[in-house]
Amino acid sequence: MSRQRFTRLSVLPISRSTKLLFIQSNFLSRKGVKLNRNRRHKTGTITIKGSEKDEGSNKISFHIGARSFLVKNELILQLSTPTSHLQTYTMLRTTEPRQNIKKGFEWSPFTIIANKLPDEKALVKFEVLEKTKAGQRVPIGEVEVPMSTILGHPGRVIKIVKAGLVVGELRILDCKKVTRYTFLNYVYAGADISLIIAMDFTNSNKDPSHPKSLHNVSSGTLHN
Numbered sequence: 001m002s003r004q005r006f007t008r009l010s011v012l013p014i015s016r017s018t019k020l021l022f023i024q025s026n027f028l029s030r031k032g033v034k035l036n037r038n039r040r041h042k043t044g045t046i047t048i049k050g051s052e053k054d055e056g057s058n059k060i061s062f063h064i065g066a067r068s069f070l071v072k073n074e075l076i077l078q079l080s081t082p083t084s085h086l087q088t089y090t091m092l093r094t095t096e097p098r099q100n101i102k103k104g105f106e107w108s109p110f111t112i113i114a115n116k117l118p119d120e121k122a123l124v125k126f127e128v129l130e131k132t133k134a135g136q137r138v139p140i141g142e143v144e145v146p147m148s149t150i151l152g153h154p155g156r157v158i159k160i161v162k163a164g165l166v167v168g169e170l171r172i173l174d175c176k177k178v179t180r181y182t183f184l185n186y187v188y189a190g191a192d193i194s195l196i197i198a199m200d201f202t203n204s205n206k207d208p209s210h211p212k213s214l215h216n217v218s219s220g221t222l223h224n
Contacts, residue, residue: 058114059178060151062093067104069140069160069168071130075100076137077107077170078127081117082144089125092116097131106173114177120148126170128160141167150175 062079069075074097080089095107117124127142141162150156156172206213 059111059180060114060117061109061111061174061176061178063106063109063172063174065104065106065171065173066100066128067169067171068102069100069128070102071100071140073100073133074098074131075140076129076131078125078129079112080125080127082123082125090116092124100130104171109174111178117147120146120151122147124150126158126160128168128170143170152176 064077066075066077076097077093077095079092079094081092082089092112093110095110098105098107123144124147125142125144128140129137130140131137139162141160143158143160145158150158150172152175154172154174158170158172159166160168160170205215208215210216
């Protein structure tokens with residue numbers, strides 16, 4: 001039987017004219033908690049839910065170059081992957097424009113979240129766009145390749161095609177998985193964390209701006 005982990009939550013409505021009201025409840029951290037109304041003090045209801053967003057600890061690093069494109073303007077590279085319905089695409093990355101050089105140039109290295117691609121068999125669409133002087137983005141050509149054909153294959157050349165004709169080439173200078181360890185990795189591994197927080201709201205301490213307050217710092221000295 002798995003061990004359940006509980007968290008104790010206290011809600012403290014604070015004001016200078018009222019005493020502290022404590023409402024406590026045990027709840028599972030993965031579920032929401034509802035704090036019921038306290039009829040005696042005419043307090044309301046608060047529903048709290050918490051979650052940690054995890055985009056995945058692994059990333060895929062790309063470093064891509066291009067050559068043999070005949071256009072004179074800047075070029076932009078877009079990466080996308082088809083959805084499960086194969087009718088639409090999920091955008092993965094759009095690079096900054098780089099001035100085209102026929103002999104070859106490189107876009108700055110970039111990364112994408114690995115879990116945006118279900119596996120190494122997933123298709124990746126490379127689309128090259130020309131940025132005109134008017135600021136428009138004109139598609140030049142595209143190609144779709146399985147991720148497995150470029151992952152871990154530096155030096156691979158991909159031909160960009162439009163209407164059946166090769167309009168240029170992409171060079172995979174580097175494509176590899178990068179592991180990024182997060183706090184969740186330690187939690188999933190069984191790390192135990194103890195945390196104690198104390199907050200002193202005693203009315204006798206007065207406002208911190210008051211000269212006789214134990215927490216007054218106006219003089220540069222913290223009394224308590």
